[in-house]
Amino acid sequence: MLELSEQIKELLEEAEGLEHGPVQLALVERAVEIADVHNELDVSFHARVTLVEAAIFGDRPDIALIAFSWLLSKFDAEPDRFDSFELLWSYKWILGHVALFPTIPKDRIDDLFDDMKLRYKAEGSTLHAYWTLRRDNAQSMGDKAGAKKAHAKMLSTPRDHLSNCLACVQDGNVDLHVFLNDDAAAIQAAKPILNGKMSCSVVPECTYAGAVLPFLRLGNAKRAMECFASGYRLIGRQSTFLPQKAKYIVGLTLTDNLSRAVKLLDRHLPEALDSVDPSAKFEFYLAARLLLEKLAENGKKTVPIRVPKKLELGGESKPTVAVLTGWLDTELQGLASAFDARNGNKSFAKRVRDFRTMFEYAKPYPMT
Amino acid sequence: MDHKFQINLGGIIDLLSNHLYSGPEVFVRELMQNATDAITARQRLEQGHVGDIRMEIHHAKGKAPTVMMSDNGIGLTPEEVHTFLATIGLSSKRALDGESQTDYIGQFGIGILSCFVVSDAITVYSKSAKANTSAVEWKAKPDGTYTLKEIDRDLEPGTQVWLTAKPGCEEHFEPGRVKELAKHFGGLLPFPIRISHGKVNQVINEHGAPWREKYKNDRERYKSYLDFGREIFEADFLDAIPLKSKAGDVEGLAYVLPYAVTLTSKRAHRVYLKNMLLSENVENLLPDWAFFVKAAVNANDLRPTASRESFYEDAKLQTARETLGDCLRTYLMDLAEKDTRKLDRIISLHSMAIKSLATTDDEFYRLVMDWLVFETSQGEMTFGDYRKQHDVVRYVPTVDQFRQVSRVSQAHGQVVINGGYTYDAELLAKAEALLDMTTEVVDPTALSQSFDELELHEQDTVAEFLRAAETVLKPFRCEPDVKKYKPKELPALYTTNTEGRFFRSLEQSKEIANPLWSGVLDNLGKKDKPQAIFAHICFNFENPLVHRLCTVKDRAILHRSIQMLYLQSLLLGHHPLSVKEMTLLNEGLLSLIEWGIGMKES
Known part of the structure; x- marks a missing residue:
């Protein structure tokens, strides 16, 4: 058996050689568990710093939040023992992702931002990064005025070592x-x-x-x-980048490249179903909904995709347009009302209601 | 009034030599590039014109060494000299109407300046191939001044460039060095490069590109390919794979690396553009998955970026990349049919790369899956061997779960595969869709359901014990059960699934979190279907200790024993203990010691 630290180092090194995703994440999680089992605080800390990054870029923001909370507690208990820079740096990833979970209330998100601000100020930051994150957060919550204000603040604040x-x-x-x-x-x-x-x-x-x-x-x-x-070439192979894949489905639908759009739906729907990120799910389902609307308009009755096991539509091997549409509508409404209730506005419901207006920009452009 | 920038040429040269060019030796490349472009331009005017590049090296005693390079290309008219040689940033090789941007190699108009890095004077003699122009002599100095005069010497069309070594730059004018550089940059050019020094005359690119040569047979071809790889990369490769793409007009060889590389390591392919070396570090020419090869190729119709390290991402490059990827795929498929030993060797060396590719490429998956090696509860075996004996792909998704489960399944005569290593679970999961096999993720929590239930009278015996276990384990959200299973040395099996592990880590963080974060974690744990239980412990009635515990009446001893069995099963499964569990372990150990001492004293 290898020395403990060697074993963990090897796992982390192997993980470093992989692209972000579940495979990499599993290796880092194992490293964390081994460090925890042996009660090695410094090793656990280091491994969790890696875990936060692997989880954020591997589309498991929930795991990142849990690991980050642990890091923060350990850091606060012994601030001189650990390096603050990496922790503060990853705080940005965390706050870039909290709004994706509608179960986290608005007030609590504000409290988190206050906490980040205090810690950044203590570190001598100009708060450039804080305003960048505030801006992105306002966008995620459908708050145009807030996004504009934070953007202006960001532009008037000098960059520093914690800036994105x-x-x-x-x-x-x-x-x-x-x-x-x-x-x-x-x-x-x-x-x-x-x-x-x-x-x-x-x-x-x-x-x-x-x-x-x-x-x-x-x-x-x-x-x-x-x-x-x-x-698409850069991300198609990876299991991450779900919102980006959604944008491509929208683009392919609006340019009338329907068979390609269906191919993307077929390939990435399982990822959307597996995703723990409700906001990414929302984007993907809405894109799928747009595509189905177009298929229905063209008189298509079924969607030529493989139905993932998780999607229980019952019976048919190829789902009908109507059944899949119904399923998507239910999901979208559920997600939209959860987000809107948290955000205190109607921006998600509006996007679901008005998605057809996107056809105004439709323009056939066949891809070879 | 408008003013013009004053440009200090010395400063520019310094910038170029220190930043833009990789080293002083690039003057050879820039001169060859100009010569080659000039020849290409002349060939457009005169069909069938045969190119020729000559270099002369002169080392006279007591004098600084000189190098002359001449070409029989299109040459320059006096006007062209003013415009092109002496204007920085304007290349004579910008595409004209009807020419594609990739017809010429040089495009940035700074090539000749690179000569100032090694020489304090540049002299150019040129005669244009266009009718009615006279020959010119151009002499340039690094202070930014030059003279130009028409001369009435009867020159053949073409250009000669004379350089004299600066003090300290003599090494770049050594015959051996010049030959080496000429070969490095121009070794694949399709017309001869003759170098003369004193009485020695030599053509340095006799062989040219090995893929353009004619061979007597395949063995000779193969040997020549590998020799070329050894010469340029200094490595003995496992194999050489011919590459060819119509898009981008690409041709060359991919060498199978004799050592393993990681997925994220930098791809560095050696790429020639119009047969002139462009870079040894081009990254984006082959598909991402092709990291088990190093390529040497020539491209005639792709556009390099200014950094020379990559090509512009355009449709042409994408098609070329796909086609080159197909070449590699076909090669592997051929091996599978004709040379499985070589394939096995490549697979064992590059298993990471191959597994990664197989997870995303269905056709490739079907091809290689049977050769890949997996860990099973019966030892290592290829998937092909497993498939011969089993119809169901039964696998455990993590290494630690595999360790828990394999011992038990082994004892029950069931073979399970360890899906915990990199890519293995993904590969095994695909067997359902691609190989038409049933796949079954062995959920450790479900495993205990297949164990033998107790007889009615046995159930009575354990009732007390089970009730005690329920009470003790409730705070840990762990549900106890007693069943009969092998091996009987195992007193208890703790099992949890992915969701259970998630909640364990959530609780672990929450135990030490401040109120703000404790709240965040609570919010995060809110799921559609809240789970009260996230783990199971199955006590083994066949185990003598468990058997005896079922008859213990002393509550304190019973509770403590259950706690300790619980902790032991956690540790066996490599689960980190929470603060609560750690406290329990400490208390338990202390009380066991006390009991021990108490028993002795009484």
């Missing part, structure tokens, strides 16, 4: 403009990323997907589909 990387901030700008319906500004913001001048571990992956809708709304189906071609 330039590419991530820029990618966030794209999403913000899309959220505020300013497509020209969104494309302007996406340009340096799409031209390859800025990148990081999740950019341009996110940006290609983010640019599809604004390109379509500006009438540029060609560029939208180029973004699909370049961007």
